[in-house]
Amino acid sequence: MIFKQYYLRCLAHASYLIADQDSGQAAVVDPQRDVEQYLEDARRLGCRIGHVFLTHFHADFIAGHLELRDREQATIHLGSRAVAEYPFTAMRDGDDVRVGRVRLVVLETPGHSPESISILVYDPDVGEHTPYAALTGDTLFIGDVGRPDLRARSGGAPSGSRACSTTRCTTSSRCCPTKCSCIRRTARARCAAST
Numbered sequence: 042m043i044f045k046q047y048y049l050r051c052l053a054h055a056s057y058l059i060a061d062q063d064s065g066q067a068a069v070v071d072p073q074r075d076v077e078q079y080l081e082d083a084r085r086l087g088c089r090i091g092h093v094f095l096t097h098f099h100a101d102f103i104a105g106h107l108e109l110r111d112r113e114q115a116t117i118h119l120g121s122r123a124v125a126e127y128p129f130t131a132m133r134d135g136d137d138v139r140v141g142r143v144r145l146v147v148l149e150t151p152g153h154s155p156e157s158i159s160i161l162v163y164d165p166d167v168g169e170h171t172p173y174a175a176l177t178g179d180t181l182f183i184g185d186v187g188r189p190d191l192r193a194r195s196g197g198a199p200s201g202s203r204a205c206s207t208t209r210c211t212t213s214s215r216c217c218p219t220k221c222s223c224i225r226r227t228a229r230a231r232c233a234a235s236t
Contacts, residue, residue, distance in 0.1 A: 061141025
């Protein structure tokens with residue numbers, strides 16, 4: 042199994058390429074908008090990206106799932122509570138997807154957002170019954186949990202909570218290597234305009 046993390050510092054965002062070189066199959070979890078890095082790595086490994094997972098709808102950046110769908114004819118997988126304007130496969134608790142010999146098992150983990158899912162990654166070379174990794178999106182962090190109030194403005198979180206009270210951007214004022222603009226100023230401007 043190939044398991045590669047891509048980390049975008051300015052958004053504190055992690056995405057993953059999971060591939061089985063023997064079968065030539067791959068999946069991407071929570072892709073950044075610039076999908077070229079996943080495509081290049083998959084091609085270098087001799088794999089095609091057939092599945093794209095969003096652990097939740099990302100309020101602080103634009104994901105590349107639609108471009109991967111269009112360029113690779115990949116299937117988009119979202120949590121069963123998701124409502125989207127494009128076709129997707131709804132994943133319920135316990136559903137799994139095979140990427141060659143690798144198995145991805147979905148756990149519905151609403152909280153950060155209603156449609157949030159976590160993904161257990163099983164590598165048969167490590168063990169059939171013990172996950173190699175757990176991809177939790179923004180549901181669970183090291184020493185913390187994801188905030189459930191970020192969607193208050195759209196009705197996805199308890200009323201009265203402030204959707205604009207946080208961002209995931211780092212405190213650095215430098216732009217990240219992919220030239221994305223830091224969302225902190227945008228979020229503050231939206232908060233100021235809405236009050």
